[in-house]
Amino acid sequence: MWFRLDLRTLDNPALWEASQNGPVIPIFIWSPNEEDIMPGAASRWWLHHSLEKLGAKLRELGGKLILRSGKSLQNLKSLAKNTGARAVYWNRRYEPLIQKRDDKIEDELKKIGLEVKVFKANLLAEPSEVENKSGLPFKVFTPFWKQCLKQLNTEKPLQPPINFEKRELEPESCNLSELNLKPNHNWAQGLEQEWNPGESNAHLNLKLFINEALKKYTEARNFPDCLGTSRLSPYLRFGEISPKQIWHAIEESGEENWKESQYLTEIGWREFGYHLLYHFPHTISEPLRPAFNRFEWTDNSDHLRAWQQGQTGYPLVDAGMRELWATGWMHNRVRMVVASFLVKHLLIDWRHGAEWFWDTLVDADLASNTQGWQWTAGCGADAAPYFRIFNPVTQSKKFDPAGSYIHRWVPELRGLKPPYLFEPWNAIDIELSAAGIRLGQNYPYPIVDHSKARIRALKAYEKIKK
Ligand SMILES: Cc1cc2nc3c(=O)[nH]c(=O)nc-3n(C[C@H](O)[C@H](O)[C@H](O)COP(=O)(O)OP(=O)(O)OC[C@H]3O[C@@H](n4cnc5c(N)ncnc54)[C@H](O)[C@@H]3O)c2cc1C
Missing domain, CATH: 3.40.50.620 (HUPs)
Structure with a gap:
């Protein structure tokens, strides 16, 4: 095996x-x-x-x-x-x-x-078996998932095996440490504190999620500072739990309309990512929509670095990027905001963002990462329209209203309360100095102005529409 x-x-x-x-x-x-x-x-x-x-x-x-x-x-x-x-x-x-x-x-x-x-083993539906009425792969999620739900054969999950080869002389094997998988810098300490990999822990997490969060998932999943999602992505990524096991656990949870639940729909998005990867393999490095090959990305390594380090001056973006660095994971709502900020506010090619996520996410997955980035950039299947540009300030007001997520990850802003917390550059000097904040010294000014960046992004998009 x-x-x-x-x-x-x-x-x-x-x-x-x-x-x-x-x-x-x-x-x-x-x-x-x-x-x-x-x-x-x-x-x-x-x-x-x-x-x-x-x-x-x-x-x-x-x-x-x-x-x-x-x-x-x-x-x-x-x-x-x-x-x-x-x-x-x-x-x-x-x-x-x-x-x-x-x-x-x-x-x-x-x-x-x-x-x-x-x-x-790792998908509910084989990508090669799901097709639309014309026999073609789907490019839109909703009909894709509808079709999957019709076709799914979700027999009960299998038991563990008990039949292993016993031999006097074991075949040659190296020690785990010889694979040199663990980084030798102290960055990984954050991961050690945050995560417990392994099959048993995957099931514990699933149980906890079903007992504590499943009922509220549809609303709570958007708020990065509450335990509103299952955090099963790295376990799924390494196959420590199967989507079929999740499917059955949700079925047995007694949840009404469990098949149509938002949670299984998200599992469906994972399936959709694999469907796209299988049928459009070039999308790992090329946009699905060819017009985006002509998109004029900017090449600004200072901005890219500021984004990677959580030093953009936009507190929600910075909180997300620092959560990623500290824990190897970022909440989905914030992934969308930071990704949009990179491709739309900074006009930096989505491939740079995908590369950074690939290196730093514990759940880095070629299908979901490619799909997530192409969706955000507007160049993928069923993607967010390019003209819809997340405003990081409005997003923080909506999804982190008390500012607790930003306070957790951007400690230098802890003295500042909403609404100024979301846009410190608009706070009056008295507020800032009472909070111990010196913009440009211990927290950056915004690296771009939202309104101007928005107009610049729309202009860039207009060029490829022609
Ligand atoms: C730019 C960007 C990059 C992303 N890169 C990855 C990646 O490399 N690996 C990865 O697993 N997910 C990725 N996602 C999708 C999503 O953010 C994560 O799957 C989710 O945040 C994982 O947290 P969770 O397990 O608590 O999710 P839950 O909300 O509990 O969802 C349950 C499971 O459904 C799947 N899922 C949920 N949302 C999505 C989605 N939008 N797309 C695909 N599958 C989804 C995941 O397997 C997840 O574990 C990315 C999203 C964006 C916007």
């Missing part, structure tokens, strides 16, 4: 089926050079812990996770040769280069007489 982004023992079709057919030898191969984009630092941190937890879980079940690094094909071939394995099982991935690699590996393994079995 070749583990990849399915680091769980429950509801793992490849693991389950393999164990039905004989004793299983579980292996994980760290092969970053084979990925479409090398995993970022936050993802590597998560992966380290996830593998640690998976190794422990498999030991409880009587198995031993073999860890290797290097070329996947070579490692699989040599393991099969050394152990006499007859078949290789894995769960499907959908990233373009990975798909090509997997097809090649399947061919090569079959050539040497091994049986290969591949399963759907």
Whole structure:
């Protein structure tokens, strides 16, 4: 059983089926050079812990996770040769280069007489099986999700396997630390405090979310300072929990109209991201709407740095960017605001933003990240219209009315209350000095003026409309 982004023992079709057919030898191969984009630092941190937890879980079940690094094909071939394995099982991935690699590996393994079995595990619907009436992929979410709901076959999640290969001489495996996944600077301390990766923790989080937050999700999910969302994204990303398990837990929660619930609709957006990635693989680096190839992005490294460091002078944007740096995660509402600020206020190419998120998010996922950025920039499927430009001040008034989220992440503004907290440059000097704020010294002036930036963005957009 070749583990990849399915680091769980429950509801793992490849693991389950393999164990039905004989004793299983579980292996994980760290092969970053084979990925479409090398995993970022936050993802590597998560992966380290996830593998640690998976190794422990498999030991409880009587198995031993073999860890290797290097070329996947070579490692699989040599393991099969050394152990006499007859078949290789894995769960499907959908990233373009990975798909090509997997097809090649399947061919090569079959050539040497091994049986290969591949399963759907990390999506509710196979992207290749959902199509519109004309037989084409969907580009709009609502009909896509409607069609998925019609087609879904959500049998009960699978049990853990109990059939592992026992042998006197264990196959060669490296130590987890030899994979060098954990960064050696102290930035990761924030992640250690914030997160508990692993399958069991995924289920604990899901339970907590269903008991405490599911009922209020539709409203609360927009407020970044309340525990209104499930925070399951990194667990889903590494396959520590499956969407099918979530689906069944929501069904069993007793929630009315659970199938149409906002929460499952968000799981649907995740599916939509994979659907787009599968059918339009070029969107990892190119806009889905070709007109955006002509868009005149600006190249301003000072602005990009100010955005990355949470020093734009717009408190909500800065709070989000600092939350990301400190915890490896950012609330969805704030992701939309900071992303919009980068592409519309600063006119910086969405690919720079996607790259930064890729490195710093613990849930960095090629499908959701690409879709999130293209949606915000207006160049993706079913995207926010380019002319709709989030005003970061209005967004803070609406979604952080007491300013508690900004106070948490931008401590130098703690002395300032709403409404000036949302736009410190409009506060009178007396207010600012009472709050200990010296604009331009301990908190920046806004790096762009909202109204002017808005007009500039609209003008840039007009050019590609022609
Ligand atoms: C610019 C931008 C970049 C993003 N990059 C990523 C990314 O790299 N990885 C990632 O998992 N999500 C990404 N998202 C989507 C979304 O912000 C996160 O999935 C969500 O914030 C995760 O928090 P949660 O688990 O508490 O979500 P919940 O609200 O509890 O939602 C449950 C699950 O549904 C899925 N989901 C929710 N919202 C979305 C969405 N808008 N698009 C796709 N799936 C969604 C996630 O898997 C999430 O865990 C991005 C959004 C934007 C605007």
